[in-house]
Amino acid sequence: MSGDRVSGTGRIGAVLRFQAYRIANRPDMVIGVICLVALAFLVLGPLLEIIRDALSLQPYDLAYHPDGEVGSFSLFHLERVFVSPISKALFYRPLLNSLAIGVTVTAVAVSLGSLLAWLLVRTNVHFKGPLGTLIVVPYMMPSWVIALAWLALFKNDRIGGSEGLAAGLLGFQPPDWVSYGFFPIVVTLSLHYFAYAYLLMSGALATVDSELEEAGAISGMGRWQRLSRITLPLLLPALGSAVVLTFIRILGTFGVPALLGLPVRFFTFSTQIYNSINARNNGDAFVLALVLIVIAVSFIWINSRIIGVRKSFVTMTGKGFRRREINLGLWRVPLTILVWVFVLASVLLPLTILLWESLILLPGDYSLDNLTTYFWIGQGNTNLAYGEPGVLLNDGILNALGNSLKLGVSAALFNGFVGLLVGYAVVRGRGTRLSRWLESIAFAPYIFPSIALGAIYIGMFSTPLGPIPALYGTFAILVLITVVKNLPFTSRTGIAAMLQIDRSLEEAARVLGMGWFKRLVRIIMPLSASGLISGMLLTFITAMRELSLIVLLLSPSNMVVTGVIFYYQEQNMPQHSGAVALLLVLVIVLANVLVRLVAHLAGARSLASNAGA
Amino acid sequence: MSGFMGKIGGSAKAILFAALMASPTLAVSQAASPEVEAWLKAAELGPYAPEAENWDAIVEKAKEEGEVVIYSASGRIAELVEPFNALYPEIKVSVFDLGSVKTVEKTIREQEAGIYNADIVTTGNSGVVINEMLAGGMIYNYVPQAYVDRIPEENREPLLVRINEAIVIYYNTEANPDGPPISNIWELTEPEYKGRVAIIDPMTSGSTFMGVATIVQHADEMAAAYKRYAGKDIELTDGVPDAGYEFFARLLANDLVIFKSGSKLVEATGTPGQEKPLIGFAYMTYISKNQSDGFVNAIFTDLDPASKWVYPTFTAIAARAPHPNAAKLMTAYLLGSLELNKDTVLTPPFKEGKSMELLQGLAPYYDPGSVSPRSDVPLPPGGEIWDEMKGWTVSADFMQSEGPKLRDFWLLFSSL
Incomplete structure (x- = not known):
């Protein structure tokens, strides 16, 4: 009996070891599972959250249901939206x-x-x-x-x-x-x-x-x-x-x-x-x-x-x-x-x-002598534009521009990385259920129209959620939502890039004893670089000029340029909004040119070094 | 509050309704958590306010705290950073200019999330501020003791008013050389003013929403004014409950133009050289743009039944504020210097020199459209018209109970 038990545990141990070995040799599965869980949390979680809120009483509704209890199940919103007198207008x-x-x-x-x-x-x-x-x-x-x-x-x-x-x-x-x-x-x-x-x-x-x-x-x-x-x-x-x-x-x-x-x-x-x-x-x-x-x-x-x-x-x-x-x-x-x-x-x-x-001193006067550079480089005159200094000297604007760049770059980097991982897991796991699920869920953010996703995230992340602290009003929430929203593109780029890299290249490296991480850095990343870089550039551009997605999540501590333009527009400061909008377009175009140039030069150099060797 | 309610008179139905509504909404009030209790004790706020406040000690502690964070519905608070720092260089001031909607939303969300960033919250929207935030223990009322006698009770209970402002109606003096083109507010609903009356979007501007609610709450006065104007009783449109709502139903049917911002609206009404300029509802304080922007606006001061709709902007200390003493010090600063009294002679420019030193936090609001909660502040130039104009206020309970319905009404009647 005891011998049996020993051999039994030994068998279990062997199975476990074998499974561990298998898993260690299937990085795509490990990555796939991690990505799947994370994405389910970031994409499906919010969906469940808003379904719950849509079907329960909210504090605002107490005016109509003075005796109602906040959070209790109710079809009130559905009625309001679909079959009430205000449905037509709402x-x-x-x-x-x-x-x-x-x-x-x-x-x-x-x-x-x-x-x-x-x-x-x-x-x-x-x-x-x-x-x-x-x-x-x-x-x-x-x-x-x-x-x-x-x-x-x-x-x-x-x-x-x-x-x-x-x-x-x-x-x-x-x-x-x-x-x-x-x-x-x-x-x-x-x-x-x-x-x-x-x-x-x-x-x-x-x-x-x-x-x-x-x-x-x-x-x-x-x-x-x-x-x-x-x-x-x-x-x-x-x-x-x-x-x-x-x-x-x-x-x-x-x-x-x-x-x-x-x-x-x-x-x-x-x-x-x-x-x-x-x-x-x-x-x-x-x-x-x-x-x-x-x-x-x-x-x-x-x-x-x-x-x-x-x-x-x-x-x-x-x-x-x-x-x-x-x-x-x-x-x-x-x-x-x-x-x-x-x-x-x-x-x-x-x-x-x-x-x-942006060059007009008094709005509505289109004569040439009404032109001024005040709104670009003025020092801030209390009689003009609430004393806001010119765009190029305005800390608030430059700060927001910095934030936008930070957002664009971090979203691009995260997206590139996640896109690559998703691509890897999906392509290497082709044919498995995990691969199919992962591919579908990576596409899922696409079905959330921007403003809707913003609405969901404001509800979901305004209170601490498990290990995640409340992200409301932070810069992190902007990065998070931008990465999630752009995932359908970048994962697609990742998949396309991975499809072009044949498994045999990795297998050869494995025979030579290369670990997974090394293979990723030495083989997969260089080979998929060109596709990924264009994908990241697209994310960068999208993130820099995004408003619909993040308008509900902006606050002064995480203000970005698009929010600033919207603010100036609302405050009736057309010169400022015009100037900042121009500045934004200029920065996006410049960054675009710069990245392409660097990529071009890097490509040329690696080509040259290859030829030399 | 009772004196405040007494003044309203007005729509009996509405008040009855407000009274009915008051109990369930106020029931939201919760007992303070042990953490809040400890914070209140340490900050000597709420039930722990001492008999006699030791102001010097507060100033000392404020300097040690070294910072004060303000969530403000008004951008002009930012103008106070420099002069405040001239007085207290040890205290860093961070102002978040959020607008009324975001100030309320951000405070509530952060309080619910257990994020305690704000020290001072100053905003309008009495319905939510008093019935949800104050009753829910998210903010606490604080009136520096030295000011108590200088502020009438309705301006410091249940919550300290930082400034009283009003929605008024503007017209273009150049296009109306013979003075105000109308004398009864119902004239704006006539075909003559089709597409020529403007308002700031009440769905996004909390102050304008309060102005609209004020008129709606005074439905009986509106009905009486209509009778004086038309010589007969008002006939209500289908589905409209009373003359207050009816006024806006007719304005909207008369192609009311909706603006995103007040500055755009007063530019629209006040730009000289227009053939048929708009007439518009906007913040009274923007009359000062006549000087700064060269507008030719005037305010209707003698309209039947009222010409100004007053909305208070409150100031309070946020629950578990990280810098409660700095918040107290800033509250006193916002109310203006104690040296200020009725006989003080102030000379422009008010935001500089001696005037600034005396007015302190009142300086950015020292114009005919803004009134200090204190009873001992001299009137700004042109400020006499505030008292001359007949005005109404709206009760916080009415805002809370009727607000959502008013929003629905607006949504229904404003969409084409």
């Missing part, structure tokens, strides 16, 4: 507004972006290089900066006071529908998101092999047939993703509708969530946020049903690959001019208007 009309904006902007931005992508990738328009660089600048500009420029240009006498540029220079008042509400919201958002759609579509177009189309031509297909039977089906997944991604982001956008909608009382979902949170009426806000999430999820689901491909649309192979430019012939010059005019206008017009705004 829910249905903002919903229709948000959907109308979402559909229109998506249609405009995706068609524009695809058209430009096609022109730049597949045709022989002139000066593609600089055009390709310039065209992404609108994506680096916060969309509401374009809205600021719009207001400066088309403000009319409905909101009185100093005249807008158009009224001041041309002497007529733009009608309300041009100045505020649906139309300008659609235009300004489209001017931002076309660049986003361009980025998504140009990537996909670049990977469509021209040989496939040529094969079609050889088998007697006409131009239209080739387009409809070969090119479009190949692009459809990318197009579908572009539509879904753009649409969901627009649903969650807050800055533009807040700026352009209020003067004509045009409310959207995001502005209603913001108002409810501000009134400390969390119940309503959370129900609205949940509806947004449901819309986003159904949109993704419909997309995946129609197109059938949810995941990667990139069809890179190791085989021969050619891309042939279509000769535009007679159209080449006019199209080149058209594209250039459009891109230059969408980049330079807002920036020029903001620059002008």
Whole structure:
């Protein structure tokens, strides 16, 4: 008996040892489990939290339920939002507004972006290089900066006071529908998101092999047939993703509708969530946020049903690959001019208007002798702008700029790292349930429209949560939410990068006795660097210009530049808001150039050293 | 509080309602935790306030504490950092300019989370401040003893008022050379003023929300004013409970223009050279922008039934404030010097030199639109109009019980 028991424990010990050995040799599983738990906590936890709050009485509701107990189960918010007299104002009309904006902007931005992508990738328009660089600048500009420029240009006498540029220079008042509400919201958002759609579509177009189309031509297909039977089906997944991604982001956008909608009382979902949170009426806000999430999820689901491909649309192979430019012939010059005019206008017009705004001493006076550099380098005169010193001498602004940079860099680094780990765990664990779960949950933050995620995090992290202290008002919460929100992109980049690294490389290193960490640093990181760096750069840009996501979480101790611009805009200090917005765009563009330059140089050097060896 | 309530008269229904509502909301009040109890004892606050305060000892301890953190709804508090430091270089002042909504929210969230950063919380929004924060033990009332006799009771109980301000209506003097274009407030609901009346978004501006609530609470006076104006009883729109609400229902139906900020609104009403400028509800203190920004605004001072809607900004010490003595010292500073009395002659500029030394924390608010809680402060130039204008106030209980309904009403009637 005793011998049996000994051998029994010995067997168990052996099994455990074997399992330990297996686990130690499956770092992807260890990482996978850790990532899965952490992400479930950061993504699903908040979701449960807001469902709970949405279904229970909140302190604010006591006015209607004086005898109610805070925290007790209640359908009060659901009733209010869906079937009460205020539902129409609180829910249905903002919903229709948000959907109308979402559909229109998506249609405009995706068609524009695809058209430009096609022109730049597949045709022989002139000066593609600089055009390709310039065209992404609108994506680096916060969309509401374009809205600021719009207001400066088309403000009319409905909101009185100093005249807008158009009224001041041309002497007529733009009608309300041009100045505020649906139309300008659609235009300004489209001017931002076309660049986003361009980025998504140009990537996909670049990977469509021209040989496939040529094969079609050889088998007697006409131009239209080739387009409809070969090119479009190949692009459809990318197009579908572009539509879904753009649409969901627009649903969650807050800055533009807040700026352009209020003067004509045009409310959207995001502005209603913001108002409810501000009134400390969390119940309503959370129900609205949940509806947004449901819309986003159904949109993704419909997309995946129609197109059938949810995941990667990139069809890179190791085989021969050619891309042939279509000769535009007679159209080449006019199209080149058209594209250039459009891109230059969408980049330079807002920036020029903001620059002008920032140089005007008395708002509304557009004569040349009313120009001043006071708002840039003034020392702070109590008679002007509440004595706020000029932008370049203003500690508050420089501080916020520092915070924004800190946020951008830390989010990019964390995202790069987490994205790499997720990519590693997903790719090396391919086929396992863990891998599938991890991949889905890393994509999950995408379904949270920005403003909704902000609303959730404010509720979740305002009190200590297990080992995590209350993060409300800290810088950490900004980094956390930015990392989580950008995870779908970076994990996708991580997965794509890992897919390109064959297992055999790691196996060879293991045979040589390299530990996992060393393999990560010496093999995986260098090989995936280029993909990761572009992913991180994208995170950096997004983080720097983010407002919707963090507007609810900002306080003076963690103020970032976008918050400052919003504040100046609300305080009616157009010169300051214009100047700071310009400064922000400048910093983002510069950082972008700098990183690309460094990456380029580093790439060149490593290439050179390889050649030397 | 009782004197305060007595003044309201007004909507009987509303008061009955407020009284009904008062008990459940006040029941939120909890017994202080042992930690708070210990803090109160050490800070000599609340039940542990001594018979006679030793001010010199407080100043000494404040200097040892070396810092004071203020959560403020008003940005102008930041102007006090330098002059305060000239007096007390040992004490670092950190001002968080949060606006009223965020001040309340941040304080409540931090108190609930057990984060004790703030020493002083100064903000409006009486409903939440008194019924939730004070009753919930998140803030404590503190009036420096030397000031008690100089401040009328309604301005220091249940909570010390730092400054009284008001929502008023502005018009453009250049476009109205013959004086105020209207004399009864109901005229603003006429077709003539379609799209020409403006207000700051009450959904985001706590002070404006209080102004709107004040008018709603005085529904009976509003009904009487309508009868004086139209010569008949008011007919209420479907679903509107009384004449107070009806006024805003009609304003909104008359294409009321909503502004995000008060400075933008007074710029809109007051910029010279406009053909048909807006008329707008905004903070009275912005009349001083006439000098600083060259506006041509005037205030309606003689409107039927009232021309100013007063909202107090309170100041209190946050529960478990890390620097309670510095907070006491700052509270006294915010109330102005004890040397100040009715006969003091103050000369502009008020934010410099001798005037600053006397006014202290009152200096940034020394204008016709802001009134000290003290009864012994000389009026600022132009300050006479404050007393000339008929004004209303809103009760904290009404704010608490009716506030959410008013918000719903606004949401319903303001959306198109």
